[in-house]
Every structure is written in C-alpha cells, then in structure tokens.
Amino acid sequence: MKxxxxxxxxxxxxxxxxxxxxxxxxxxxDIKQEIDKATVLTQTTYNSVFxxxxxxxxxxxxxxxxTQEALEKLKEFKFSSNEKRKAVIxxxxxRLFIKKYEYLKTLNVRQFHIHTHKSESLLxxxxxxxxxxxxxxxxxxxxxxxxLLKPVFKFEGGRVFPGFRYxxxxxxxxxxxxxxxxxxxxxxxxxxxxxxxxxxxxQLHLDKHISYDRVFKGYKGFFEESIFGNEHYVENRLxxxxxxxxxxxxxxxxxxxxxxxxDSFDSLFNKYDxxxxxxxxxxxxxxxxxxxxxxxxxxxxxxLLSYLRDDNLLSIExxxxxxxxxxxxxxxxxxxxxxxxLNQISKIVKQKNLLEKSNNTLQSxxxxxxxxxxxxxxxxxxxxxxxxxxxxxFKNLKEYSKKYKCVYENFLDLDNHFTIKNEITNxxxxxxxxxxxxxxxxxxxxxxNLKLHNFSVNINKSDNNLYILNFTDIxxxxxxxxxxxxxxxxxxxxxxxxxEYFEQNYQLLINKAENKNHKLAISIIDIDFFKKIxxxxxxxxxDYVLVEMVDLISKHCxxxxxxxxxxxxxxxxxxxxxxxxxxxxxxxxxxNYIDKYNFSVVGxxxxxxxxxxYNEKEDIxxxxxxxxxxxxxxxNNGRNQVIVFSS
Amino acid sequence: xxxxxxxxxxxxxxxxxxxxxxxxxxFAPLPTKKASKNIEEFIPVSxxxxxxxxxxxxxxxxxxxxxxLDSFKNGTIDIAYLGPLPLVYLRQNYKHMKxxxxxxxxxGSEKYRCVIAKFKNDKYKIERKIKVALTQPLSxxxxxxxxxxxxxxxxxxxxxxxxxxxxxxxxxxxxxxRGDYFISGAKDSIALKYESLGMEIIEKSxxxxxxxxxxxxxxxxxxxxxxxxxxxxxxxxxxxKSWRGIASRGMIxxxxxxxxxxxxxxxxxxxxGNI
Numbered sequence: 001m002k003x004x005x006x007x008x009x010x011x012x013x014x015x016x017x018x019x020x021x022x023x024x025x026x027x028x029x030d031i032k033q034e035i036d037k038a039t040v041l042t043q044t045t046y047n048s049v050f051x052x053x054x055x056x057x058x059x060x061x062x063x064x065x066x067t068q069e070a071l072e073k074l075k076e077f078k079f080s081s082n083e084k085r086k087a088v089i090x091x092x093x094x095r096l097f098i099k100k101y102e103y104l105k106t107l108n109v110r111q112f113h114i115h116t117h118k119s120e121s122l123l124x125x126x127x128x129x130x131x132x133x134x135x136x137x138x139x140x141x142x143x144x145x146x147x148l149l150k151p152v153f154k155f156e157g158g159r160v161f162p163g164f165r166y167x168x169x170x171x172x173x174x175x176x177x178x179x180x181x182x183x184x185x186x187x188x189x190x191x192x193x194x195x196x197x198x199x200x201x202x203q204l205h206l207d208k209h210i211s212y213d214r215v216f217k218g219y220k221g222f223f224e225e226s227i228f229g230n231e232h233y234v235e236n237r238l239x240x241x242x243x244x245x246x247x248x249x250x251x252x253x254x255x256x257x258x259x260x261x262x263d264s265f266d267s268l269f270n271k272y273d274x275x276x277x278x279x280x281x282x283x284x285x286x287x288x289x290x291x292x293x294x295x296x297x298x299x300x301x302x303x304l305l306s307y308l309r310d311d312n313l314l315s316i317e318x319x320x321x322x323x324x325x326x327x328x329x330x331x332x333x334x335x336x337x338x339x340x341x342l343n344q345i346s347k348i349v350k351q352k353n354l355l356e357k358s359n360n361t362l363q364s365x366x367x368x369x370x371x372x373x374x375x376x377x378x379x380x381x382x383x384x385x386x387x388x389x390x391x392x393x394f395k396n397l398k399e400y401s402k403k404y405k406c407v408y409e410n411f412l413d414l415d416n417h418f419t420i421k422n423e424i425t426n427x428x429x430x431x432x433x434x435x436x437x438x439x440x441x442x443x444x445x446x447x448x449n450l451k452l453h454n455f456s457v458n459i460n461k462s463d464n465n466l467y468i469l470n471f472t473d474i475x476x477x478x479x480x481x482x483x484x485x486x487x488x489x490x491x492x493x494x495x496x497x498x499x500e501y502f503e504q505n506y507q508l509l510i511n512k513a514e515n516k517n518h519k520l521a522i523s524i525i526d527i528d529f530f531k532k533i534x535x536x537x538x539x540x541x542x543d544y545v546l547v548e549m550v551d552l553i554s555k556h557c558x559x560x561x562x563x564x565x566x567x568x569x570x571x572x573x574x575x576x577x578x579x580x581x582x583x584x585x586x587x588x589x590x591x592n593y594i595d596k597y598n599f600s601v602v603g604x605x606x607x608x609x610x611x612x613x614y615n616e617k618e619d620i621x622x623x624x625x626x627x628x629x630x631x632x633x634x635x636n637n638g639r640n641q642v643i644v645f646s647s
Numbered sequence: 648x649x650x651x652x653x654x655x656x657x658x659x660x661x662x663x664x665x666x667x668x669x670x671x672x673x674f675a676p677l678p679t680k681k682a683s684k685n686i687e688e689f690i691p692v693s694x695x696x697x698x699x700x701x702x703x704x705x706x707x708x709x710x711x712x713x714x715x716l717d718s719f720k721n722g723t724i725d726i727a728y729l730g731p732l733p734l735v736y737l738r739q740n741y742k743h744m745k746x747x748x749x750x751x752x753x754x755g756s757e758k759y760r761c762v763i764a765k766f767k768n769d770k771y772k773i774e775r776k777i778k779v780a781l782t783q784p785l786s787x788x789x790x791x792x793x794x795x796x797x798x799x800x801x802x803x804x805x806x807x808x809x810x811x812x813x814x815x816x817x818x819x820x821x822x823x824x825r826g827d828y829f830i831s832g833a834k835d836s837i838a839l840k841y842e843s844l845g846m847e848i849i850e851k852s853x854x855x856x857x858x859x860x861x862x863x864x865x866x867x868x869x870x871x872x873x874x875x876x877x878x879x880x881x882x883x884x885x886x887x888k889s890w891r892g893i894a895s896r897g898m899i900x901x902x903x904x905x906x907x908x909x910x911x912x913x914x915x916x917x918x919x920g921n922i
Contacts, residue, residue, distance in 0.1 A: 084767075087767075087842060087845045088767050088768060089845075090843060090845060091766055091768075091844040091846065092768070094825070095766075095825060095826050123844075128841070128844055129837075129840035129841050129843065129844065221687050221690045221691065222687070
C-alpha cells in the first residue's frame with residue numbers, strides 16, 4: 001500500500017512538473033510573441049522615419065540639381081587648378097546655399113556637405129572652414145556615390161559625428177561633378193520616432209569601430225562608453241539632448257541594469273542582430289528592443305534601442321501566475337484527495353477485514369447454533385447459517401439464491417401454519433409474521449429429505465431494515481401437541497372423537513362443508529337394547545361392543561365423516577353431504593351393515609338412527625335436537641331403522 | 648566576512664578625508680552661445696588635472712564677460728578662460744585675479760593677432776556705409792581692435808558705420824562670408840581658416856598675448872594655484888597633442904606685463920551694435 005502511495009505521489013509530482021514546464025513554455029511563447037511584435041514595430045518605425053528623411057533629402061537634392069548657378073560653380077571648381085579661385089568658389093557656394101542650409105537645419109538636417117568628384121570635402125556647411133580632406137577611406141557612402149555614381153542611404157560613422165546619411169552623386173550634363181550629402185543626427189531621428197510611436201524612450205548605442213575609433217582625436221570626447229560595455233558608445237550627454245535625458249532618467253537606468261542581469265542578454269547583444277527583451281520590475285513591464293543598424297558595408301554600426309511600457313506582459317505574467325496557482329492548488333487538492341481516498345480505502349479495508357473477521361466469527365458462532373438463523377430484509381437473504389444450508393441441501397447462499405429468492409418460498413401451507421397466501425404477500429410477510437403471537441408464529445418447511453419440519457420463528461430487527469429470523473425446530477413438540485390434542489378430543493375407550501372434539505371442531509366442519517357447497521348432516525346412532533347387553537354379558541363385554549361398533553362404523557364411513565361418542569351407547573355421526581337426498585341411503589347402508597354384522601361375544605345387535613341436516617347459520621344444538629327427535633321416532637317405530645328429520 | 652566589514656568601516660570613516668582630497672573648481676568657459684563646444688576643449692585638461700592633482704572642474708556657463716566679472720567678485724567662479732581684453736577688463740575691476748597659463752596659437756606661436764577680413768569678391772566703396780561683424784564687446788578682436796584696424800586700412804571710424812556683435816570669431820567671419828556683412832573682425836588663426844572659403848585678411852594688428860586661464864586668488868589657495876600651474880606646464884607633448892582644441896597647442900606661463908599695452912577705457916566700448 002505504501003509503495004502504491006509513493007508511486008501515486010511520484011506520478012503526481014511528475015504531472016505537476018510536466019504542467020509547469022508546459023506553462024513555462026507557453027508563457028515564454030506568449031511573451032516572445034509580444035516582444036517580437038515590439039521588435040517589428042520598432043524596426044518598421046525606424047525604417048519609416050529613415051525613409052521620411054530620405055524623401056526630404058531627395059526632394060532637396062532634386063532642387064539642387066536644378067540650380068544652374070550651383071552646378072556651373074561646381075563644374076568650374078572641378079576643372080580649376082587655381083586654389084585661390086577654388087576658395088572663392090567655395091565661398092560663393094556657401095553664400096548660394098547658406099539659407100538653404102539654415103532651412104534644412106529646421107528640418108533636423110545636422111550636416112549638409114558637398115564633396116568633390118574625388119571624394120574630398122568641398123564644403124561642410126556645419127564646419128565650413130574644415131574642407132579639402134579626403135573622405136575616401138573614411139566615408140564609404142561618399143566613395144560609392146563618386147565611384148559607382150549611385151545614391152547611398154545608410155547610417156555611417158565619420159570624422160566628427162556619426163549620422164544617418166543620404167548621399168547623392170551630382171551629375172550635370174553627363175559630367176560627374178561630385179556628390180552632396182544630407183546627414184541627420186540621432187536627436188532628429190529620435191524626435192520623429194517619438195511622434196510616430198509613443199514609446200517611452202529611444203536611444204542610440206554606437207559601435208566603437210564607427211564612432212570612437214573613427215573620429216578625429218580631438219572629437220573623442222564627444223563619446224562616452226555605453227552601459228552595455230566598452231564595444232559601444234553613446235554621444236556625450238553634454239552634446240546630445242537625448243543622451244543627457246537618457247543618462248539622468250532613473251527609469252531607463254533601472255531598466256538597463258535589469259537588462260544586463262538577464263541571462264540571455266549577453267548572447268543576444270553580441271549577435272548584432274535585432275532582438276527584444278522583457279523587463280519586469282516595480283509592478284511594471286517594459287519591452288526593450290534592440291534594432292541593429294547596419295552601415296554601408298552592411299556591418300553592425302549601432303543599436304537603436306526603444307523602451308516600451310507594455311502592460312500586456314504584466315497581464316501575461318498574471319495570467320500564468322494564476323495558472324500556476326491553480327495548478328498548484330489542483331495538485332494539492334488531488335494530493336489531499338488521494339490521501340483521503342487512500343486513507344478511506346485503508347480504513348475500509350481495515351473495516352472490511354474487521355467485518356470479515358467479525359462475519360467469520362459470527363458465521364462460526366451462527367454455525368454452531370442448533371437453530372436455523374437467517375438475516376433477511378424480507379425480499380432476499382443476506383446471511384444464513386450452516387444449519388440453513390444443510391436443511392435445504394445448498395452449499396451456500398449463492399446456490400440457494402439461484403433457486404429461491406427468500407426463505408418465505410419454503411413455507412408450506414399446512415396445519416394452518418404461517419405461509420404466503422391471501423393477504424400475506426412476499427412484500428409484507430415479515431410484518432404479518434411479527435404481528436402473530438409467538439405460539440402462532442409457526443412455519444412448516446420440507447427438508448432435503450422431503451421430511452416436514454415445524455419451526456417456531458423468532459424475529460429480531462437488526463439495522464437497515466434487516467431482520468434476524470431464528471427458526472427453532474418444534475416438529476416433535478407439534479407432534480406431541482397434536483397427539484395431546486388428539487388425546488384430549490378422543491374417547492379413551494373407543495377411540496372415537498369425543499364431545500370435546502365436537503365443541504372444538506363442529507364450526508370448522510360446518511365451514512368446510514359450506515366451502516364446498518355441501519351440507520353437514522348430524523345423525524345420532526343409538527345401540528338398541530345396550531343395557532341388556534351390559535346386564536347379560538357384563539360391562540366389559542359392553543365396552544368391547546362399543547369398541548367394535550366404533551370400529552365397524554369407522555370402516556364404513558368416509559374420512560371426512562366424523563364419529564363422536566356422544567354418551568354411553570350413543571354416537572353422533574357428522575356427515576359431509578354433497579346431496580341431501582343421499583343422507584337416508586348412507587345411514588340405511590350403515591344400519592344394514594351393523595344389522596348383518598356378527599359381533600364377537602354378543603352376536604347380532606342393531607342400531608337406531610335419527611338424522612337431520614344443519615341449516616345455515618342455525619345453532620348446532622337445534623340440529624342435534626332435530627336428530628334426536630328423529631331418533632326418538634325411530635325407537636318408537638320399533639328400532640333398527642333410520643329416520644331423517646324432515647322440516 | 649569580518650575582514651570585509653573592517654574595510655567597509657574604515658572606508659566609511661575616511662569618506663570625509665577622501666572627499667577633502669578632491670577639489671572642485673568652478674570654471675567659466677568662454678561666454679559664447681555654444682558653451683558646450685568650449686567646454687569640450689577643456690575636458691581633456693580637466694580630466695588630466697583630476698587624475699594628477701585631484702582637482703576637477705565644474706563648468707559654469709556665463710552669458711557674457713560682465714557676468715564672469717560679477718561671478719569673480721562674488722566668489723562663485725574660481726577660474727575662467729579669458730582673452731586679453733576681458734582679462735584687462737577683469738583686472739581693472741577686480742584685483743584678486745591672476746593669469747596663470749596662456750595657450751599657444753595653432754601655429755605654435757605664443758601670441759596672436761587680430762585681423763579684419765572680407766570676402767574676396769566684395770569691393771569697398773568709400774561712399775557707402777559698410778557693415779562690420781564683430782565678436783563680443785569684451786573680445787580683443789571685437790570693437791576695440793577692429794576700430795583700430797579699420798582706421799589703419801580705410802581711415803574710417805567704426806562709429807560712423809554699421810556694426811553688430813555676432814558673439815564669436817567664427818560667427819563674425821561666417822556673417823561676412825554669408826554676405827550679411829562686408830567686413831569681420833576676428834583672430835588671425837580663425838580668419839586664416841576661412842581663406843579656403845574666399846575670405847581674405849586685409850589688415851592685421853600687432854602681436855597680442857594668447858587666451859589665458861585666470862584664477863580667482865580669493866577663492867583658490869596659493870598652493871592650488873601653484874599645483875595647477877606646475878601640472879599644466881609639465882604636461883608631456885604627446886598628451887596635449889592628442890587633445891582637441893586650444894589645449895592641443897601647448898601652454899606657457901602667463902605674464903601680466905604682456906597686457907600693459909592693452910590699456911582700454913571700457914566705457915568707450917559699446918555694449919551692443921548699432922544696427
């Protein structure tokens with residue numbers, strides 16, 4: 001049992017673990033879905049903002065390409081070898097476009113830069129005195145524009161600032177004159193990102209190779225190490241409003257610190273690909289997205305970070321927390337239930353064993369009883385002792401139940417003993433049996449040898465509508481009782497019934513006859529001249545004559561006719577008559593037989609018969625009286641004759 | 648475990664001590680609009696000082712030289728970066744000041760000149776009033792020297808022409824380059840940068856002492872002044888050469904005598920333009 005419990009609990013733990021793993025995976029999947037959305041959204045928003053500036057740059061480029069004066073100056077610059085003249089041209093170009101540059105600045109263009117066809121700096125509007133330097137090895141975008149003569153739109157590092165570059169080749173009358181560049185700072189990108197998408201914040205973390213390593217030495221102070229490690233830098237907070245805001249923003253700092261603690265952060269960060277991570281703290285949830293911005297060589301140049309407060313993550317966390325709690329509660333409930341069930345089973349088993357033991361003890365005890373003992377609810381038997389099974393010759397209750405439903409089926413309708421008949425049915429027999437007095441609570445059953453047995457039934461109610469029926473075999477007692485009863489109702493001398501019998505049974509006989517639609521006739525038989533016999537032969541012979549007479553009449557009567565010694569030499573014969581008219585013949589036949597019979601010692605004797613028929617519901621004594629009158633008439637008429645009283 | 652507690656206890660006890668060793672000096676850069684640019688030039692210098700002598704700068708941007716003077720007076724500025732004229736202005740109004748370090752020029756020389764420059768294509772027409780772009784009222788190359796140079800070149804009085812303060816040398820030069828002005832007064836080294844844009848220098852001044860670090864002797868101890876001076880003067884070349892801006896040129900010990908020729912009646916310098 002203990003092993004079974006252990007196995008069950010082990011299985012339960014296994015199930016709990018499996019569900020936990022499943023829930024964890026589901027939660028991760030839900031969170032991943034959420035954060036992937038943020039990644040895509042940030043990327044899309046960034047692309048959209050980048051392209052917005054691209055369109056603005058394109059528009060201005062087209063405008064420049066229609067400025068004849070500028071193109072002529074550029075052409076002159078290209079072909080001039082006079083440095084002083086070139087300086088003046090540069091100044092003229094500056095004068096020509098300074099207002100345009102100031103306008104472009106209002107559109108967040110940080111740098112407006114014209115390059116020579118050799119990829120040298122021709123004129124930097126943001127730093128006009130810095131010019132003439134070669135950008136070939138520094139600025140891929142400028143090199144591509146001036147060699148492949150195609151526009152380049154990329155994020156790129158530089159000698160002073162890294163920026164979002166839009167570089168266009170300048171071709172005038174099929175002459176390549178140089179290129180023009182519009183460069184946007186991150187502050188401008190950030191401004192537009194916030195307009196497009198109401199995220200909490202955006203940040204740019206520049207790869208060291210395109211920022212710190214590339215800028216003029218004197219400009220290295222523009223950059224500070226990123227919180228995410230020395231391979232990335234951010235623009236100095238003294239120079240960038242966005243950086244300044246980010247550095248002093250306590251929420252951003254907390255989020256970044258939490259990010260660094262994340263297990264997967266380092267591996268994802270060093271992949272230089274897009275990713276997002278959830279950050280949970282202080283009852284809030286944020287998604288921080290890292291978008292890898294590539295440069296013109298398609299290498300990782302910077303990470304654009306977006307910080308989005310996402311309460312959906314909290315909902316997901318809450319949802320799965322609830323699932324976990326529910327699961328734990330369910331597991332706990334199941335465990336408790338298992339414990340209770342097993343406990344109950346154990347108790348039941350113990351009880352069953354105890355019960356079995358008790359039953360066995362009880363069975364053993366019962367089997368030792370002489371009486372038949374049955375436990376029944378009246379419809380079927382729950383228990384019976386060995387005596388019961390031996391009596392009916394069944395091995396057990398199962399076998400008995402195949403033939404009989406309950407013990408009442410074995411009760412026989414004999415001697416007026418209790419049985420199922422009339423108003424006593426298989427549904428109420430116990431109730432009826434209980435109502436009887438103990439002396440009447442007798443049943444007759446036939447044993448395996450078909451021998452009849454009488455049982456006195458003792459009923460005791462057990463619990464749950466079960467009754468214990470105790471059958472005590474009183475067959476001998478009943479027999480004795482019958483014998484005794486017989487003794488009481490028989491004449492000692494002749495063996496005929498006596499008056500006692502008549503008193504006890506005349507009504508029964510009447511009822512019996514009436515039930516058959518018969519009549520009951522009473523005939524008084526008187527031995528003629530009996531006194532003379534006594535006087536002549538003595539009382540002993542007289543007694544013997546009486547005995548012989550009873551014997552003779554009994555042999556010539558039916559079993560249903562009852563001969564009663566009424567007194568001395570007078571007998572009453574109670575006759576069950578099917579036909580009234582047969583009475584005279586029956587009696588006449590008997591008289592004739594007696595008349596012809598040769599009695600031992602005394603020889604021939606005769607009898608006189610007086611008879612009458614019982615009238616329904618009359619007093620029996622009246623019937624006897626009429627019979628007696630008829631006898632008197634028979635005596636007066638000469639004896640040895642039958643007179644039936646006629647009304 | 649106990650060892651860590653002891654160290655922590657020791658550190659806590661010594662916090663005041665440590666705090667005492669790191670001195671913070673309130674530093675006023677040039678009072679230009681893009682103060683951040685000026686500050687960035689001093690970042691390497693201040694980092695060096697902090698590393699060497701535990702003195703760090705706390706930058707306090709002032710709107711103009713008068714503001715710097717007032718701050719010197721009320722002790723809210725310990726050290727400032729000043730050109731010659733502002734230095735003289737400060738000296739005239741506040742005696743507890745001392746120039747300790749002067750920065751060399753980009754060409755390595757210890758002194759510089761003020762110039763007036765114009766765009767090459769622009770022609771001077773005597774009959775017309777010219778527009779002059781100036782730096783700041785207290786800038787040496789501003790009203791003070793430009794007035795002298797215009798007199799020297801065209802024999803004109805600046806007061807009879809139009810002028811405005813653009814608040815920096817670059818802006819003054821760019822203003823002329825843009826065509827908003829005819830002439831700009833600026834520092835020679837800066838003006839030279841704009842030669843590549845067609846600006847030509849038409850007149851130069853005599854040699855003037857360079858920009859200097861000026862300390863407030865009332866708020867900075869003699870010992871600290873000495874320490875700052877010695878440290879800056881002993882910076883190895885490889886260090887300051889790697890820096891950006893003015894500090895990369897090198898430094899010399901300042902000499903108050905260099906300013907004796909710059910006796911100015913500041914009341915005659917207009918504080919704003921006449922355009």
